[in-house]
Amino acid sequence: MAADSLHLHPDLLDWIIQTPRLMEQIFDSLPDVLFYIKDVEGRYLWVNNALIVRSGLRERELVIGQTSDQLFPVPGPGTLSQDLLVIRSKLPTREHLRLYRTASGDRFWCLSSKFPLMNAAKEVVGLIGISRDLPRPNERHRNYHRLEKFLEYIDRRLEHNVLISEAAKHASFSDDTLARLVLEVFQMTPKQLLMKKRIDRACRLLEDTNDPITLVSGACGYADQSAFARQFKVATHMTPARYRSAHKPFTSIRLELNRVGGN
Structure with a gap:
């Protein structure tokens, strides 16, 4: 029915x-x-x-x-x-x-x-x-290791234009098989996983460096800064500049705690 x-x-x-x-x-x-x-x-x-x-x-x-x-x-x-x-x-x-x-x-x-x-x-x-x-991926999942070549491929190329179809071919998967495995292990689509990795890198760079946003954009695989800003805002509801301004205090506190702990 x-x-x-x-x-x-x-x-x-x-x-x-x-x-x-x-x-x-x-x-x-x-x-x-x-x-x-x-x-x-x-x-x-x-x-x-x-x-x-x-x-x-x-x-x-x-x-x-x-x-x-x-x-x-x-x-x-x-x-x-x-x-x-x-x-x-x-x-x-x-x-x-x-x-x-x-x-x-x-x-x-x-x-x-x-x-x-x-x-x-x-x-x-x-x-x-x-x-x-989104839970942490289960590295003991029977299909996690099958995805290692795919994950290594996109991790090495985050600063470049990555096509999911090319990444699937590199890992010897069909597009459908790759989508099924990524969903089983990461509970999202390959495209979402790639975006998450790029935005995670962008957040780290915005928090931990003073690099211009144009450099952050390029380091995360966006040749067009406006495209980077749009996708970053979709994921975080903030522009990259506003994110940096809002979350620098967290970084400063963390760095200070690390400095004190190191002493």
Whole structure:
């Protein structure tokens, strides 16, 4: 039976409505998944415990009513702008790869999906979303070592224009086989993995060096600085310059701790 032809039995739907606390317990048991419901202004109406912890706040009541930009502030337009785009366009976003920092400065990559909530009149009344952390790849996975040639290929060529099809051919995979293996091991597509590696390198260079952004762009495989800025902003909701300005303090603190520890 097709998924769109399935309907919840009225008794089951009533049970879900009448037992919200059980649903809370289910989503609170997911430590690496952020689940939330927002109103049409992008304000949190319900969040699970993992999101509360990441926000740095201790109580659910302190999170409710705030926007994502208030909880996870960044210079310039942030996650709220994407929320409002989903709400106004009535179009979902699926498996959007993005990087964010918690209130404590920890950096997380996640895959985020957001869906508009509509009433019977097809009016958007809110937004529901889920963001799941990308786990560290399991190096004991039976297919991890099969990907070594592919990973070495893209790592050595991050500063160049890398074509996934050429990388697959170098590793003796078809495009489809490569996509399947990367999804099994890294839980993302080869294109997303390549972008993640490039943005990770860019973040390190922006935090740890004073290199001009043009050099950072080239070191991460972008011949066009504007293309680099666009993709960096898609992943982090910040321009490279704003990212450097916002996160240099984390680098300074880390370097100072290392200096003190070395003494």
